[in-house]
Amino acid sequence: MKQGARAEQQEDQVGKAGGKITPRETDYPQWYQDVIREAELAEPAKVVKGCMVIKPHGYAIWEKLQRDLDGRFKATGHQNAYFPLLVPQSFITKEAEHVEGFSPELAVVTHAGGEKLEEPYVIRPTSETIIGYFFSRWIESYRDLPLLVNQWANVMRWEKRTRMFLRTTEFLWQEGHTAHSTHEEAQAEVMRMLDVYGDFAEQVMAMPVIRGIKTDSERFAGAVQTTCIEALMQDGKALQAGTSHDLGQNFGKAFNVMFQTEAGGRDYVWQTSWGVSTRLVGGVIMTHADDSGLVLPPRVAPIHVVIVPIYKNDEERSQVLAAAESIRAQLADVDLAPPRSRHRDFIEVVIDDRDLRPGNKFYMWERKGVPVRVELGPKDLAKGQVCVKMRVDTAAGRGKEFIAQNEFVATIKERLDRFQDELLRIARERLQERSRTIDTWDEFLAAFAGEKSTFAWCHWDGTRETEAKIKEQTRVTIRCIPLPGHGPAPEEGRCVFSGNPSARRVLMAKAY
RNA sequence: CGGGGCGUAGCGCAGUCUGGUAGCGCGCCUGCUUUGGGAGCAGGAUGCCGGAGGUUCGAAUCCUCUCGCCCCGACCA
Numbered sequence: 039m040k041q042g043a044r045a046e047q048q049e050d051q052v053g054k055a056g057g058k059i060t061p062r063e064t065d066y067p068q069w070y071q072d073v074i075r076e077a078e079l080a081e082p083a084k085v086v087k088g089c090m091v092i093k094p095h096g097y098a099i100w101e102k103l104q105r106d107l108d109g110r111f112k113a114t115g116h117q118n119a120y121f122p123l124l125v126p127q128s129f130i131t132k133e134a135e136h137v138e139g140f141s142p143e144l145a146v147v148t149h150a151g152g153e154k155l156e157e158p159y160v161i162r163p164t165s166e167t168i169i170g171y172f173f174s175r176w177i178e179s180y181r182d183l184p185l186l187v188n189q190w191a192n193v194m195r196w197e198k199r200t201r202m203f204l205r206t207t208e209f210l211w212q213e214g215h216t217a218h219s220t221h222e223e224a225q226a227e228v229m230r231m232l233d234v235y236g237d238f239a240e241q242v243m244a245m246p247v248i249r250g251i252k253t254d255s256e257r258f259a260g261a262v263q264t265t266c267i268e269a270l271m272q273d274g275k276a277l278q279a280g281t282s283h284d285l286g287q288n289f290g291k292a293f294n295v296m297f298q299t300e301a302g303g304r305d306y307v308w309q310t311s312w313g314v315s316t317r318l319v320g321g322v323i324m325t326h327a328d329d330s331g332l333v334l335p336p337r338v339a340p341i342h343v344v345i346v347p348i349y350k351n352d353e354e355r356s357q358v359l360a361a362a363e364s365i366r367a368q369l370a371d372v373d374l375a376p377p378r379s380r381h382r383d384f385i386e387v388v389i390d391d392r393d394l395r396p397g398n399k400f401y402m403w404e405r406k407g408v409p410v411r412v413e414l415g416p417k418d419l420a421k422g423q424v425c426v427k428m429r430v431d432t433a434a435g436r437g438k439e440f441i442a443q444n445e446f447v448a449t450i451k452e453r454l455d456r457f458q459d460e461l462l463r464i465a466r467e468r469l470q471e472r473s474r475t476i477d478t479w480d481e482f483l484a485a486f487a488g489e490k491s492t493f494a495w496c497h498w499d500g501t502r503e504t505e506a507k508i509k510e511q512t513r514v515t516i517r518c519i520p521l522p523g524h525g526p527a528p529e530e531g532r533c534v535f536s537g538n539p540s541a542r543r544v545l546m547a548k549a550y
Numbered sequence: 551c552g553g554g555g556c557g558u559a560g561c562g563c564a565g566u567c568u569g570g571u572a573g574c575g576c577g578c579c580u581g582c583u584u585u586g587g588g589a590g591c592a593g594g595a596u597g598c599c600g601g602a603g604g605u606u607c608g609a610a611u612c613c614u615c616u617c618g619c620c621c622c623g624a625c626c627a
Contacts, residue, residue: 057562057576067621084619143626164627198551198625205626278627315627348586397587415586425586438586513623550627 059405061329066273066489067201073323074202076405077332088200088207095406096203096319098340100210103318104190106242106337107212109380110234116186116214121168123192124159129167133292136166139259143195145207161194166260166285166311169215170293177307179298180219184227185307188214203320204277204550211315217295217307221286224308228284231312232265235280241376243318244335244462245269245325246469247279248493248525248545250518255502258311262286268517268545270469271324274491276517276547279321282312320550325465332407333429335461336374336454343369343387343450344403346396348415361443362389362414365424368447374454385450404429409457412446413438428453432460469493475526475543482534486512491548495526497540499533508535508546517545 059072074080079096083089092100108118124147131137140163147159162168169187177185194208214231218224232249239247247267257264261283269277289295290306299305326333336342345362349355366387375383388408390399396413403411413425424446428435434456473493476482485492491514498504498516509515519542520526528542 071621082620087619139626193627195626197627199621199623209627211627281627313627317627346586350585393585395585395587395589397585398589400587402588413586417586 059329059331062272069329070320070324071202073327073332073405077407079319079323079332080202082202086207088197090202090206092210092316095340099319099322099334099338100316102338102340103242104212105381107234107238107314108188108190110238111188111212111214113380114186114230114234116188116216118190119187120189120191121162121165121172123162125162125165125168127158127160129171130160132167132170133260133288135288136260136292140164140195143197145194145196162191163193163195164311164313165189165191165193165213165215166289166309167293170289170295170309173215173217173307173309174293174295177217177295177297180300183217183219183297183307184223185217186214186227187216188212201320201550203323204317206316209316211313213311213313216310217290218309219297219299219305219307221308224286224310225284227310228263228265228282228312231310232267232280232282235282235312235314236267239267239269239279239318239321240462242335242337243322243325244337244458244465245279245321246462246466248518248520250520250524250545252281252518253502253505253516253544255505256515258283260285260288261311262288265521266518268547269321269325270465270472270493270547271321271550272468273324273489274472274493274547276491276493276545276549277317277321277324278517278549279318280312280314283310285309285311326461327407328430331405333461334407334409336409336458337383339407339409340386341388341406341408342374342385342454343410343412344399344408345387345389345412345414346399346403347389347391348396348413350416354416357419358414358416359389359391361419362412365412365414365443365447369450372451374451385454409454410450418443428457430457430461432457432464434460476534476546477531479534482514483512486514486548494546495543496534496546497531497542498544498546499536499538499540501536501538504533504536504538513548514546515549517547517549519544 057076059076060068062069077095078093080090080092083091130140144163145161148155173185190212192208192210196207197205200206216227218227236247236249239245247269249267252264252266258281263284265282266278267280269279271277287306287308289309295307296304297307322338323332345365347358347362349358366389369385369387372385373382374385375381407429409429411427418424422443423440424443426435426439426441426446434453476485476494476496485494505516525545526543531540533540
């Protein structure tokens with residue numbers, strides 16, 4: 039935290055009910071933490087290094103993400119299962135690259151039941167190994183394939199540096215694991231799930247993403263190829279929001295997962311794995327939130343509408359609350375889920391009848407990112423209207439609007455859908471504005487000076503050495519080599535760093 | 551693992567230099583008045599001053615040793 043920002047924050051907290059949110063301009067990382075604290079999404083666990091407590095409002099967002107994703111996994115033929123938290127240490131060492139990649143960040147259980155264990159367990163950093171082991175027991179014939187499972191779980195990686203939601207020692211995620219009889223089929227699975235993630239990010243989180251392939255140095259430890267979705271955060275940095283890996287036969291060989299082919303031979307299975315984590319919550323924050331706090335797209339909002347009753351005496355209070363309850367009951371039947379969705383998404387309404395002044399409530403709910411606020415007082419009852427304020431001024435509503443009650447109820451779905459679309463449109467515009475082609479090293483240095491970042495489309499000579507040097511000098515990494523339709527069309531050019539020939543531009547940015 | 555910061559009331563902090571028996575703001579509780587953008591007044595509760603040793607008549611404060619957390623880098627969903 040910067041000294042100035044802290045002093046300012048303390049001063050501003052004096053005499054106020056809630057804490058202060060540092061403006062993004064002043065100190066972006068501090069803003070991020072302030073939003074999380076003020077929206078009551080999570081807090082550092084303190085007593086457990088690098089871990090966080092996800093508070094009810096934060097967890098409710100995760101549950102919404104989870105529910106939608108789960109429906110998409112099932113719609114693509116996957117089933118949920120659950121594997122042990124602890125993995126025999128020897129399992130991790132069976133795949134050479136996998137050991138190397140994960141060893142430094144493992145937490146190991148050496149004692150249990152009051153005794154030293156013969157073989158230590160590691161707390162899963164990911165489950166390829168133990169799932170590989172069970173796949174080898176479950177798969178005998180090509181008739182057992184494809185095997186498509188997903189696990190919702192917690193995992194643990196002892197990272198050197200943690201940030202709430204973006205990188206914590208323990209985090210929640212989903213990991214899909216599949217086994218196929220041919221490489222082509224596995225590759226198709228990898229792309230199918232990448233598309234699931236990409237569509238989900240855009241349609242549900244209103245977070246536009248670039249789909250691409252990781253370079254060798256950024257590839258998952260043990261994978262043949264890693265594909266990813268990358269999102270632009272408001273500070274110009276990139277967030278890897280999801281990955282889908284082609285594991286080839288690497289784990290098949292390591293865990294002897296063989297099957298009898300249709301032709302009667304024997305072969306190792308071709309596997310994939312794919313995952314997204316609670317990091318997505320960080321993505322929502324850094325895509326939409328503003329200096330007043332969190333902003334939630336309706337499809338991830340646990341609460342869509344908050345009604346703040348306004349009254350001067352008990353009689354008005356009971357009248358207003360009765361009217362509020364009637365509106366709540368009508369809204370509660372509205373299903374926001376898109377057609378053909380696997381689940382229903384009814385509007386959640388909170389009537390905030392706490393004994394606080396309305397202004398105080400307005401600030402609180404704004405910080406929590408609730409999309410729609412309704413003020414309801416005696417004047418509104420007299421006129422049969424409601425006072426509506428959207429969390430952010432967009433084409434879906436600006437300022438305080440006074441609308442007939444029945445009209446408000448009748449159009450709430452359109453209003454929320456429109457708001458969802460507007461947030462996506464704004465995020466897309468930002469992505470466009472912050473994306474640029476860069477061809478000279480001077481221009482590159484200027485674009486990434488200090489803490490600055492942007493989505494830079496640059497030519498790269500394809501070597502690990504160049505990639506490493508760029509990273510060393512600027513902290514900029516190659517986020518991905520874009521898939522067709524993502525980023526500029528392929529064109530020959532010269533590497534922004536080395537000047538050597540390049541076949542296409544890649545996405546470069548500083549990353550979370 | 552390097553660099554920086556910090557452990558004192560639920561939260562944020564002052565007090566530490568210059569030892570003298572713990573304070574401010576917010577929040578919390580009670581009451582009254584309030585309620586369309588962060589309410590006002592009056593009363594009230596809350597502390598093993600991170601832990602362990604030491605120095606001293608006396609330690610939040612000085613000395614030694616520890617434990618932990620946060621932030622900034624290198625590593626990564």
